[in-house]
Amino acid sequence: MSKSARYLPPSVMGSLGTLLLGLGSGATPLEGYVSAFSPLPVFAQNLEDVTLNSAPMSQINSVSGLRDVSPGDWAFSALQGLIERYGCLVGYPDGTFRGERPLSRYEFAAGLNACLEQIQRILAASTSDFVTREDLNTLERLLKEFEGELVTLGTRVDHLESRTAFLEDNQFSTTTKLRGEAIFALTDVLTGSGTTSTFPAIFGRTGQINVPTPTQNPIFGNRVRLDFLTSFSGQDELKIRFTSGNLLHPNRPVGPVDPGQPRGLRYGPSPLRGFQGGSDFSPEGQQTFNNIGSLPGNNTLGLTQLSYKFPLSQRTQLVIMGFGGEHHDYVPTTFSFWDDDNGGTGSLSLFGQRSAIYNFEGAGLGFTHHFSDRLSFSAGYLASYANDPTRPQPDNPFTGGLFDGRYSTLAQLTVQPSDNFSFGLTYSYSRHSVGGPVASLPIFFGDQGTTLxxxxxxxxxxxxxxSYGIGALWEISPKFAINGWFAYNRVNTSRGTLPLFFGNTPYSGSSADILTYGVSLAFPDLGGPGHLGGLVVGASPYATRAKVPEPFRTGNNWFGSNLGEDFTDLIAGNTVPWHIEGFYRYKMTDQIFITPGLIWLTAPNQTSRNPSVLIGTLRLTFLF
Structure with missing residues (x-):
């Protein structure tokens, strides 16, 4: 036999050669090469590329334990001898031997070396004639035949050991690993800027109001994330995330812009002119790289997330979120095919990542308990300003501690009837304090949905x-998956009194309804392995009913305007603001992805008086 041949013909697989008929269907850790009687994984064809196998092998004591080997098989007696006499043969956990796949010479040499070591142990421990002369002759012949491969195997093992020692000596931490992501993005409002929208006059005016949207230029920016992941027990994880970026989400910052201070794209002016404490333009259409927390957007590096997760038991995991926590950090993310924690490998938009019912940020804790592999329950609590004990004041609503400021609770039941289908039922309750009747805090943090x-x-x-939500994911085939979500939000507001400047008028509480829903189609490996095509269609949060508080809803004077007897709903006659998104993620390497795509927003700020907006983006993502 030529030693350059890649595979062994069946003629060589006699006696001890049958040892390796089934050992080679995957990769193996290094210890698989030198242990014959421990639970032995399969042998890697490339000894330089050592990874874990999903189906490790286990020791068996009788050939009858292999359900795919019958007494009529030509290798049955040889297998029986290797198992029962020498104990140097293993099978898979499902009771199979898998003896039909081809075997490389290096794999055979690795298995032979393992059996030699086992026989040496038996010889050292035994005083009886346990090994026959025929066995020794067979071993001697095989040793001569594979002398070169055995030498090469030993050299490669020594090389791997030296490389491992070098890595251990030069790593910056024995418990912490660094995971990084860098995004470069070119984006532009292709249509919908440089226009004027016309609204009916309110608040004491007559006629119409013309609101211009400024002409905007293409922008190019970046975002960098550095995650330090530390494990102390192998089952826990301390996560510290630092973020830097210069691409702010649409319509930010609120208020006057200082010279040199960046701001996000602007489109879709609000019909109420930002009077409600928001800003003049819609916050819809935020992209994942716009998510930089509370950082100023000038490439300042800052802490944006701090959390620690660990198991309370075999079925329960707890997550403590010290800063920048969100509900999706502890809830199973089973309802989105490409949710990557607002990263650069999934959808372009934040809306396309997941349902807005999870969109709350703060400090707190959450847990998930698995009743079984198919059923789990999650619950959590977050407070936006947990570190400030001051009671919220009209001039400073960003306080309140754990329970007196802005907070959110969430519970979810997750069901997975099959490996390719899952759904969940979600309930959330949140409180959003405001500083007064004019300056308020956005329900969705201004990151998603319309101003209304x-x-x-x-x-x-x-x-x-x-909030009440449902979400589901169905992986129909390896090449196609569909997921969707729906959430209904019922808003109830408290009563109050207008400041003296506005007449010192008391007003009643009121209510509003907000909807959001969407469907995503995923096409994995579209055009080649690792590529991904995506389509998202839905509506980011929009109000379907918003009652005007008394006494203003019955035509009384409100800020100098006579609204009329029928003006009881702020949004009567408004339209659905559709979000339609398409993208294609092209995998250049395992660490580099380029994603072109478009986001089309119809009736931004939920009014057809605003022109549709088309946003074009080219995103380049590096993982390290």
């Missing part, structure tokens, strides 16, 4: 929101 969805009732002292 974030500030649905004016005036308002405080908003309490009950």
């Amino acid at each position: 969805a974030n500030f649905p009732v004016v005036p308002s002292q405080e908003s309490r929101v009950s």
